[in-house]
Amino acid sequence: MSSTESPMTATLLTSILVAVFGSLQIGYHTGNVNAPARIIEEFFNHTWHSRHNQSMPDHSLTFLWSLSVSIKDFGALLGSLGVKGMADSFGRRDSILIVNALSVVGTCLMFSSKACGSFEMLIVGRLVFGLFCGLVMSLNPLYIQEVSPTNLRGAFATLNQVFFATGILLGMIVGIETVLGTEELWAIMLSLSLIPALLQYLALPFCPESPRYLLINRDQESKAAKALRRLRGSKNKVYTELEEMKEEAAHTQSALTVREFFTKRSYRQPIMIVLIVNLGSQLSGFNAIINYSTKMFDKSNFDEAKYLTLGVGAVNVTFTLVAFLLMEKAGRRRLLLTGFMCLAVCNLSMTIIDSVLFLVPELRSLQVLGVFFLISAYEVGPGPISWFIAAELFDQPARPIAMAFTSMLNWGGKFLLALLFPPLLKLCGAYVYLLFMTMALIAFSYTWRRLPETKGRTFDDIAAEFRSSEGIPLHNKTDFNTFT
Template identity: 75%
Template sequence: MAIQECHLTALLLISVLGAILGSLQVGYHTGNVNAPAKIMEEFFNQTWKDRYNETLSEQSLTLLWSLSVSIKDFGSLLGSLGVKYLADSFGRRNSILIVNCLSLVGVSLMVVSKAIESFEALILGRLLFGLFCGLVMSLNPLYVQEVSPTVMRGAFATLNQVSFASGILLGMVSGLETMLGTEELWTVMLSLSLIPAVLQYFILPFCPESPRFLLLNKGQESKADAALLRLRGSPEPVLAELEEMKAEAAHTQASVGVLEFFQKRSYRQPIIIVLCINLASQLSGFNAIINYSTRMFHPYFEEAKYLTLGVGAVNVIFTLVAFFLMEKAGRRRLLLIGFIIIAVCNLLLTVVDSVVQTVPSLGILQVLVVFCLISAYELGPGPISWFIAGELFDQRGRSIAMAFASMLNWGGKFLLALLFPPVLKVIGGYSYLLFMVMALIGFVFTWFRVPETKGRTFDEIAEEFRGAEILPLHDKNGFNTFS
């Protein structure tokens, strides 16, 4: 793809990179608590002992630590509820800057928790940071998609997942005992995400607001024109994009409420697509492996934590692969490839788990299958599940759709974190068969119901759903689904 065709400018790149610093923070605090967990649990126990002159029971300590870990995902669920109000009231870029305050305050509370001897401050900090996660993981792709040229929209939206995966890897590395995951330095480790948080305030104020928001939400054509000109660097693409936005505005009603969003006829098929793709992605096994890979590898490898770093590295590498393939292979093809490989990997994990205890040398095969599953997830289902909602809805429904997708994503993560340990204890390796079923559901649904959105404008995509109860995906001349 020629650079001239996609009108790639320095300001466009800076705007995208400035926005995805938020997902870097989210990933960092997803990956940094596993390695130093025992040290932080001891802080909880010591704080309790200093207050009440008694130690916490093992059960109480486990419960308290589980609360402090899972409360981030719970906060993310709550944060998702505010996406529409912020995005439509203050704009996409300004909303990212507003919610960044939650990250600053939340992380600051976590950092000072040791100094003030308050594990409550750490838990409250993770809750506030969770609110930030739920908001920013919707606002980022929303802003990125709306400032990007159509031919680079999917690739740039994938950068949100690249940043998230990079944050996870950085968190894993910083949490190692040989790095900052020590009794003396774990608060320093938590504080590092303040760097990208502060950096956003030096970058984003100089980046333009979403031109689509300015024109379609606020009716400010001159400001939209100026923002587009800054982003594209040439008046030629600006005229074409403005005409496309005006065409969408002509088909879009003044506003869409939450209740109307779920009742609107033209939204029914996109809602079902977002629901199925997100749940199939989140419940296909990736999150269980990210959370419990060290525990999976530990019985067969002494240095399991370094294999977990390998999981993080593979995660980053294949988000980058997805970035380069997104506009060549298309969303639909990457979803199909990703889901079917994930299904096969889960089947193999079930087989390996049933024999690895008697043949420990097969532990290396388990590692390879895990790496393959992570690769397949990040090749398609992972990044696409976060931004597909933004492509399937018109401007008035897009912010609610992104909030809905965020709730499904974080809800799936929370559900898996809550249910996977007891399910694993009851049925062991057969739990991977449940993930396999979810991946197969994702594959079948994608084959029959998910259209290709690569290279299509927002209005062209929305046009296919207007007035249609069921999208005729078999009609190649209509939605170009199979190309």
């Protein structure tokens, strides 16, 4: 393992900040449909009435709105299937630029839906935007991890989640009625993600491609060295890192199929880790609260529920920044374990509070605190780490497939939760949070037993651990750096 620390250069920081503009767009369209939900539902109803001369049935309106919210996540699930092909064919940086076009097209469709009197355009626009989400939320961590030095890799990967959370908060703010969430301006609100999309087109072409991709995937050592010099600013660092890449290349096969990925023995344990961590993260209750917090607070008779929703967004951003600051100090493993255990406790508390809320209305303040604590528990560990841990656990040939797998799990979980949470809430009531608690406890248990610490370790060092071991439990180790 290399203990050499690399400095942060202007080129490195610019490359990462420009890349995460994509995450900002995704967060924005996650948060901006919450507060103006009633106004957009009225647009659906008005459009239906103008066509059929009657109001849309309540059950149809509920279904159509649930579909509108969840279709983005379904599109992202489909988009995940293209991650490997894009990343390996066009490179990490250029793939981000190419898929950015999906964001532009999807946003334009959403913006045009009001003028065209077509709620179908809004739904299709969110579907197209969803394709962008599924691709870029894998391509971003992949690019960031491969251009970052080992000592800053986790912190920089967390910036992807920081910008995602910031986008959610911005979406929530512009979505309230006092800003752009009005009957006249909601279409303009949906169009604002075009700004970071265009900025990314202007700046990202001047950022270097992933040196790891150039050397290991393309065998272009001179271009890899040139990219590294721009990113590191030191010839000594470039030589050391190139040697590490060559050592990793010597231990990996040149190409890998999806079938080989899922059948290769040394990949079985990291695949299970990625599966459990991601499902535990996405089915922990966070996405239900992000999508339906305004309605949840309305149900508890808060006069200004939309402003409490802004509090959710602010807590979300605050604790992604906490995760950013702690990632290279506490490590991935400790933050995941802390986050999952706190999520389990928060969901149990939410069950108890919601069960007695109708008897003791004064407990609604505790409900708000429970929501805030759940958001903070998610963002301090499971939220950001679930998106990039696969990039650290797999070697270069397997990394794009692993990130596609991560994206499918994340967006698949979001889609199912967005679609099923309203009927589950009606069916189970407050006890729906016990399902989330169970998932968090399963993820905690598996992480405790199987996940090694990846902080400060080279990709080859982590991959070698899985090559030389078949997943011996970790409970007999104090440092949790190896399986043996």
